[in-house]
Structures are given as C-alpha cells and as structure tokens.
Amino acid sequence: xxxxTLGPEGTFSHDLAQKMDDDIILMPSIGxxxxxxxxxxxxxxxxxxxxxxxxxxxxxxxxxxxELYITKEAYLPVHHSxxxxxxxxxxxVIFAHPQSHEQxxxxxxxxxxxxxxxxxxxxxxxxxxxRANSAAIISESLAKxxxxxxxxxxxxxxxxxxxxxxxxxxxxxxxxxxxxxxxxADPGENRAGLLYDLLSPFKDSKVNLTRIESRPSKRCxxxxxxxxxxxxxxxxxxxxxxxxxxTRIKHLGCYxxxxxxxxx
Ligand SMILES: O=C(O)C(=O)C[C@]1(C(=O)O)C=C[C@@H](O)C=C1
Numbered sequence: 001x002x003x004x005t006l007g008p009e010g011t012f013s014h015d016l017a018q019k020m021d022d023d024i025i026l027m028p029s030i031g032x033x034x035x036x037x038x039x040x041x042x043x044x045x046x047x048x049x050x051x052x053x054x055x056x057x058x059x060x061x062x063x064x065x066x067e068l069y070i071t072k073e074a075y076l077p078v079h080h081s082x083x084x085x086x087x088x089x090x091x092x093v094i095f096a097h098p099q100s101h102e103q104x105x106x107x108x109x110x111x112x113x114x115x116x117x118x119x120x121x122x123x124x125x126x127x128x129x130x131r132a133n134s135a136a137i138i139s140e141s142l143a144k145x146x147x148x149x150x151x152x153x154x155x156x157x158x159x160x161x162x163x164x165x166x167x168x169x170x171x172x173x174x175x176x177x178x179x180x181x182x183x184x185a186d187p188g189e190n191r192a193g194l195l196y197d198l199l200s201p202f203k204d205s206k207v208n209l210t211r212i213e214s215r216p217s218k219r220c221x222x223x224x225x226x227x228x229x230x231x232x233x234x235x236x237x238x239x240x241x242x243x244x245x246x247t248r249i250k251h252l253g254c255y256x257x258x259x260x261x262x263x264x
Pocket of ligand 1: 006010011012013014047050056078097099100119120121122163
C-alpha cells in the first residue's frame with residue numbers, strides 16, 4: 001500500500017509512515033496531503049492531536065473541507081532536540097514547527113530568542129542548514145540525517161509527549177468490529193442546552209467519549225462545529241443515529257486503533 005504524508009524526509013509523519021508502509025509520497029504541508037488524497041484516492045497519514053499542544057488545526061480543517069474518512073489511528077511518542085551548527089551562546093534565531101514550538105514552549109521561552117515557524121520539523125532542519133547562527137527544534141533522527149549537532153535532548157515540556165495520527169481515505173473503512181468512531185456535529189445554532197442535548201444520547205447509550213473539541217464553523221463569529229470521538233461500546237450506533245436526528249453530522253468513519261509506535 002502507498003501512503004501520502006507530510007515531508008520532506010524525516011518528519012515525525014514520515015517516520016511513522018515508514019513503520020506502516022513501504023511506499024511513501026511526501027507533500028510539503030498537511031493541506032497538500034488532504035488535496036492529494038482527495039485527488040488520487042491513495043490513503044494519507046496526518047497528525048490529528050498532541051498530548052501537549054492539542055488539535056492540529058490543518059488536519060481538523062482538512063477533515064471539515066474534504067469528503068474523506070478516518071480508517072485507522074496510531075500513536076507516536078514524540079521527542080524533540082535543540083540542534084545547531086553553532087555554539088549555544090551564538091545562536092540568534094530558532095526554526096520550529098508551530099506544534100513543536102508549543103510542545104517545547106518552556107525550553108524555548110527560557111532561551112528568549114526569536115522563533116521562525118516552518119511547515120514541518122524537517123523544514124526546520126533544512127532552514128537551519130541555510131542560515132548562520134540559527135538553531136532548529138527537530139527529532140534526534142532528523143539531526144542525524146542533516147548532520148546537525150544536538151545541543152540539548154528531550155526538550156519537550158512533558159517526556160510523555162505523544163501525537164495521535166490518523167489514516168485518511170476517500171473510501172469508508174469496513175471493519176466489522178471497529179474500536180472507535182469519529183463525527184463532526186454541526187448544530188448551526190446557539191441555544192441553552194444545545195451541548196447537553198448533543199451529548200446525552202452517549203450517556204443514555206453508555207458510550208464513552210474519548211474526545212470533544214470545537215472549531216469555528218467558518219460561517220460566522222460564535223458559530224462552532226464539534227469534533228467528537230467515541231469508543232464503539234454500548235449502543236453506540238443508536239447513539240449516533242439519535243444525534244443525527246437532533247443535528248447535522250458528518251460521519252468521519254469507524255476504525256481500529258493500531259497502537260503505539262515507539263520513536264526510532
Ligand atoms: O513536522 C513534523 O515532523 C510532523 O510530522 C508534523 C507534526 C504535527 O503537525 O503535529 C507531527 C508530530 C509532532 O506533534 C510535531 C509535528
């Protein structure tokens with residue numbers, strides 16, 4: 001199987017994709033991964049949320065915009081290093097991916113240096129190579145790949161830092177016994193008790209919610225959609241059915257959890 005994911009070579013997405021598949025196509029941004037999956041019908045691998053920094057907005061927006069489904073999920077422990085060709089006291093700027101910046105905010109704040117955001121951790125490594133007196137927040141494997149000396153290891157705020165990835169596809173998964181299901185609820189209204197009404201079918205059907213996160217609907221200020229993930233237990237199908245009678249929902253699919261893939 002082929003997987004489309006975020007490049008250039010050496011991103012966390014690429015590292016995980018290599019553990020899952022042999023044939024990989026790299027794109028320069030998460031938005032481009034979504035476009036390519038929608039265009040070609042080939043599956044993609046994208047980060048959805050991180051234990052420290054929360055939802056990956058490019059992925060949530062991609063799930064809202066495209067008719068694509070989640071067919072699997074997997075977890076990757078994520079460790080960052082501070083790497084530079086220059087001694088620490090001569091560094092004047094840091095290249096970091098926004099997610100990595102948030103995951104290492106305490107370390108970065110302690111340095112008091114300006115940060116330039118990049119499209120990926122691999123792009124941070126490449127940018128560091130091209131600018132004198134700069135440093136990059138990258139993985140240990142990326143530092144090796146670009147031959148950038150590591151100054152400090154494991155600089156993430158929390159050593160248990162972990163990112164949840166999803167496989168996206170234009171075809172709905174057909175697992176007979178899925179473990180999780182995802183929906184986007186789009187109520188299109190704002191009234192007392194709305195969220196209570198949306199969530200009570202899960203309580204009544206004894207279904208555990210593993211995540212709920214809101215994003216702007218992008219229609220007008222104060223209007224939100226809700227990303228909801230549930231465990232496939234209890235009367236979960238009936239619960240989703242009940243909610244679809246209360247509000248508009250987009251089914252993102254039901255899928256298996258592939259488990260945790262240790263970092264290299
Ligand atoms: O830039 C990378 O290496 C990526 O794979 C992207 C990404 C993300 O956007 O969440 C993936 C895992 C980490 O949480 C940090 C960055």
